[in-house]
Amino acid sequence: MGKLSRLGIFGLGTMGRNLALNFADNGVQISVFNREIEVVDELLKTISDTGKVSGFKNVSDFVFSLDKPRIVILLITAGKPVDEAIEQLLPYLEPGDIIVDSGNSYYKDTERRYEYLKSQGLRFVGLGISGGSEGARKGPALMPGGDFSAYKDLEDSLKLVAAKSHYGPCVEYMGNRSVGHFVKMVHNGIEYAIIGAISEVFYVMRNLMRMTHEEIADVFEEWNKKDFDSFLLRTASAVLKQVDEKTGKPYVDVILDLAEQKGTGLWFTQTALEIGVPAMSISASVNSRIISTYKELRRSVAEKRETISSSKVIESFETLRDALFFSSLIAHAEGLWLLTKASQIFNYGTDLEKVLKVWRKGSILESSLIDSILKHNLNFSNCLIEDGDFRAVLEKLLPSTMALSNLCRGAAIPIPVINSSIDFYLSVTSENLPxxxxxxxxxxxxxxxxxxxxxxxxxxxxxxxxxxxx
Ligand SMILES: NC(=O)C1=CN([C@@H]2O[C@H](COP(=O)(O)OP(=O)(O)OC[C@H]3O[C@@H](n4cnc5c(N)ncnc54)[C@H](OP(=O)(O)O)[C@@H]3O)[C@@H](O)[C@H]2O)C=CC1
Ligand SMILES: O=C(CO)[C@H](O)[C@H](O)COP(=O)(O)O
The missing domain is CATH 1.20.5 (Single alpha-helices involved in coiled-coils or other helix-helix interfaces)
Structure with a gap:
């Protein structure tokens, strides 16, 4: 047998392939396996120096190629495939070996798998990963939780591949059992709301201000340079600049307005409802995606609705920027509230500062907003809004956000995420409610x-x- 690998990657889809290359680039000797075995050869063909990567076509050879304690990172579709992969691995693993699930698994599944694998003498880590394909390739944000000794065995390798921010490598042990996937679920909830708010601002710019895609992309870029730097704004700007070769139209006009989801936003909302956290803007973003899927219904009833024309105009881009800023801060406040309450209920011991620092670079939430949130008092009992300085920031942004909301109401333009962020703030800060x-x-x-x-x-x-x- 040749040189044993430090760790193995099981699943060479978008994320697994890129993370494998990232490990290899950073000098970590790895083994790779994929259910459809041709994918292994396809990956190996793309690598000029294959010294660091060994491909395998059956699970036993793959497992036996790993140095002990063996570490297998699963990067496969969440749900049943993870249970199936675990069962395929079990016959070849030994007590003390480590399985890491780095997909977007539901935290309750992770809780169950953690206990199951413990009963088999194995150590389990639920590893949230963020940053999409580019993050996996160049430096993701990593949220490991579960068996601490297993994390320690992994830590050096994870630190090598993780993104690096001015706080250090974007990987921190998040706590026990299922917390890594819980933190990732919260991350995705916030991601849903911010993507929703950016898209609503785009919608206003297109439909009320009649701006071109190119102009909107430029405004997003400008905000990104001047006001707050964020991965999602940069991404929105890049997407808006794409032109469809076939029609010559802006690509966004060619994309069907039907937003899909793979589960994390729904789980976030379900969990928030279950444990009693009013994450109104994040829930609105999930509902927005659901409404969008009723394309035919919307098409048929839209024809029958009278158009409402509004003579009112938005006087400055600052109104829109402030509203986006406001909604993004509220999305973080809602997410951190869920994390805080979950930590109390499930005894996770979550450290919000560590979580925010991990998200600062390499993640889909990468943004300079995180630096400003970190300046506030994170030792609240429920919600960040308890901090007077944080409220002062929101109060400054509120008039613009409400102005945008009123204008959209007048022009019959739906902006549910932004509206819900206002309602969340006004409700939380109202002593008396009906x-x-x-x-x-x-x-x-x-x-x-x-x-x-x-x-x-x-x-x-x-x-x-x-x-x-x-
Ligand atoms: N794409 C992204 O931006 C991000 C994705 N994630 C999560 O990472 C995980 C992987 O995502 P991604 O790489 O995008 O997904 P892909 O769809 O690109 O790849 C899916 C992988 O899962 C494997 N797979 C599916 N079903 C099974 C099964 N029953 N048994 C064994 N292997 C199986 C596939 O193997 P085969 O080739 O044989 O079909 C393939 O390797 C998911 O949980 C996803 O939610 C997390 C963060 C970001
Ligand atoms: O985890 C991710 C990013 O952080 C994945 O890209 C995920 O697929 C996004 O969620 P959805 O597909 O539901 O929009």
Whole structure:
């Protein structure tokens, strides 16, 4: 047998292939395997110096090519494939070996797999990875959680391939059991809201301001240079500049307006509802994607709706920039709230500062906004909005955001993510909400009970006069 590899990558799709090349470039000896075996040869053909990469066409040879303790990184489609791959690996692994799941797995699956593999004497790490294909190739942000000793065995290799920010390598141990995938799910929830808000700003620029794609891309680039540097703004600008060769049209006009999702945004929203965190703008971004899938319905009813013309105009791009800034900050506040509450409930011990520093570079959330968030007090009990300085930043941006919202209402332009971020902020910062009437109505029809302001611990009911009984 030749030289043993430091680790193995199982799954050579978009992410696995690029991460494998990244490890090899950084001098880590690796083995690779893929279910469809031709893919292994395809990868090997693209590498001029194959000294660092060994390809295998069956699982046993792949596993036996690894140095002990063996480390196998799965980068495959989340869900059942991960369970299937684990079962294929188990016969060849030994106690103390390590399986790392780096796909976008649901944290409850990770929790289950962690316990299962522990019962088999194996160590399991749920490794959130962010940065898309380019990140995997040049330096991703990495969110490992699970068995700490396994993380320590992996740490040096992960630090070599991770992105490097001014805080250091973008990899930190996130905590025990399933937290790595929980943090990645939160990352993706925030990602959904920011992509949604950028797309809504684009929609306003196109439909209300009648700007061209090229002009919009230039404005995004300008904000990116001057105001806040962000991977998603840079990406939006690059996408808007693409021209379809076939039609000569801006590519975005050729792309069907039907937004798909693979699961993480939905899980974020479900989890937020389950544990009681009001992530309104992130939920709105998931709902926006869902509404978009009803293309035929939208087409058929849109024909019947009268167009509302608005004479009002947006006076400056700053209004739009502020609204995007506001929504992006709210998305982070909602995500960090979920992380904080989950950490309390699941005993994760999450350190928000570490999480934000990992996201600072290489991730889809890479942005200078993270530096400004890090300046605020992260030791809140629920939400970042508890910090007065953070509220002061939001208060400055709020008038523009509301102006944009009002204008869009007037022109019948839906901007649900931006609107929900306003509603989230206004609700969280309102001492009094109409929940008193909600309670009153619930009690009137269902004898559900309510608390009085002067006796908060005691449940009261209406005493209905006979004449008003149902
Ligand atoms: N693309 C992205 O930007 C990011 C993706 N991720 C996550 O990383 C994981 C991989 O994503 P990506 O590389 O984009 O996906 P791809 O669709 O490009 O690749 C999927 C990989 O999974 C393998 N696979 C699928 N089903 C099985 C199975 N039943 N048994 C064994 N192998 C299987 C495929 O093998 P085969 O070739 O044989 O079909 C292929 O290697 C996913 O969980 C994804 O959510 C995380 C961050 C970013
Ligand atoms: O994890 C990612 C980025 O961080 C993946 O690109 C993921 O696929 C994005 O989610 P979705 O496909 O649901 O938009």
């Amino acid at each position: 929940a008193n009437l909600v309670q009153g109505i619930r009690d009137w029809f269902g004898y559900h009970g309510f608390y009085r302001v002067d006796q908060p611990g005691t449940v009261f009911h209406f005493v209905k006069p006979e004449s008003q009984s149902d």
